Amino acid sequence: MKYLLMIIFLLFLLAFHTACSESVPQLIPPPADTNKEFYQNTDQEYAVELDDNPLAVTQKTEDEAATDIIFDNDSLPEGFSYIKTLNPHIKVDLRYAGADNFTGCVVDGYYENQAAILRDAAAVALSSAQEYLEKEGLGLKIHDAYRPQKASDFFVKWAENDDENMKEAFYPHLDKKTLHSSGYIAKKSAHSRGATVDLTLIYFPSGEELDMGGIIDLLDEVSWHDSNLITYEQSQNRNKLRTVMLQFGFTPYAKEWWHYTYNKEKYSLEYFDFDVK
Numbered sequence: 001m002k003y004l005l006m007i008i009f010l011l012f013l014l015a016f017h018t019a020c021s022e023s024v025p026q027l028i029p030p031p032a033d034t035n036k037e038f039y040q041n042t043d044q045e046y047a048v049e050l051d052d053n054p055l056a057v058t059q060k061t062e063d064e065a066a067t068d069i070i071f072d073n074d075s076l077p078e079g080f081s082y083i084k085t086l087n088p089h090i091k092v093d094l095r096y097a098g099a100d101n102f103t104g105c106v107v108d109g110y111y112e113n114q115a116a117i118l119r120d121a122a123a124v125a126l127s128s129a130q131e132y133l134e135k136e137g138l139g140l141k142i143h144d145a146y147r148p149q150k151a152s153d154f155f156v157k158w159a160e161n162d163d164e165n166m167k168e169a170f171y172p173h174l175d176k177k178t179l180h181s182s183g184y185i186a187k188k189s190a191h192s193r194g195a196t197v198d199l200t201l202i203y204f205p206s207g208e209e210l211d212m213g214g215i216i217d218l219l220d221e222v223s224w225h226d227s228n229l230i231t232y233e234q235s236q237n238r239n240k241l242r243t244v245m246l247q248f249g250f251t252p253y254a255k256e257w258w259h260y261t262y263n264k265e266k267y268s269l270e271y272f273d274f275d276v277k
Contacts, residue, residue, distance in 0.1 A: 069114055076117060077274060080194055083116040083145065087127035089134065091141035091207055092116045094276065095217065096151060102170035102217050103158050109148030111277035117146040119194040122250075122262035126197065129248040138240075139204035143216045143258065147191030149273040155185045171219040183255055184219045192271040196261040197250075201241050210237045216258045224255050 071082035083090055095101040097113035118126065130140050159179050171179065179185045190196040198217075201210040213234030214222045222229040225238060238257045245252065250260035 069112070071115065077272065079120055080117055080146065081120050081123045083118060083123050083126060083142065084114065086123050087130050089139060089204070090116075090126065090130050091139065091202060093141065093143060094145075095143045096147070097276065102166050102219060103155070104163070104166040108150045108154040109273070109275050110151065111275055115276050116142045116144075116197075117194065117276060118197060119146075119262070121264065122195055122197070125248045125250070125262060125264070129244055129250075132248070133201070133244060134204050137204055138210075139202050139207075140199050141202045141207070141209065142197055142199045144191065144198040145196075146194040146272070146276065147189055147196075148275060149188075149192045149271045152185075152187060152189050152192060156180065156187055159185055169215075170217055173220055179219060182219070188271055190261050192273070193269070194272065196259065198256075198258045199241075199260070200258055201237060210240075212237050212241075212257060214257075223257055225252060225257055226254070 069084075071085050073081050073085055076082070084092065092114050094110060094113040094116060096103075096107035097110040097115075099105050101107065126140065133139050159176050164176060167176065171184075174182060174184075180187070200212055200216060202208060203210070211234055213227070213230030214220070221227055225242065230238075241257070242252050245260045249262055249264040251263045253259035253261070
């Protein structure tokens, strides 16, 4: 009798466990090729969008972050445009809005490193150059465009002081007080007329810069277009940039491989001084 009761009790436990197991939903792992989480059982199927998860963490790309900045051409003087409004694919990193430049500090008049500005016609031509390059897996990256006159004044004053913290990186073979007479610093720059841009080539869409044989604003003979201090590959990369820029109406500056001035529009000799922001 004792053993019979134990057997009945064990059978009861087994039946109870089976009933409970059948009532618990069986979760199925989400497919590897979906961006949704699927939970299924015999009674229902439903999906939870990951984007709806308040705990989900996403990181914006550089281009997506740049689109958060609203560029309003109506805020600019007539005849000027933000380059990003014409072609958001053009990369922008204005060196003078930060300390990574030959002065080692933020330059007067620069408040936003994405706010590259040019005259309308120059901006349209640059956008066309970008579209052309993209067919070859290349693109443009701008390091300076329109430059306020106050920035040129800043450079002239800087060249007269004794601060040489950036000498090794940007002008290793020159006395900074000779940068003006050497043709690297100007009291009046075509940048301030919105006609000139400093730029380089990148692989598109990765953004990796091509090897040009020296950084932008390296004030040295190695930066000259016809320099014999660079490799064949570096020379070819410079020639590629020059060929495309010439094709779309820009003229190079012999001492700076990155410096181009738009030449298909008659610009006044007015030098503007509104801020870059």
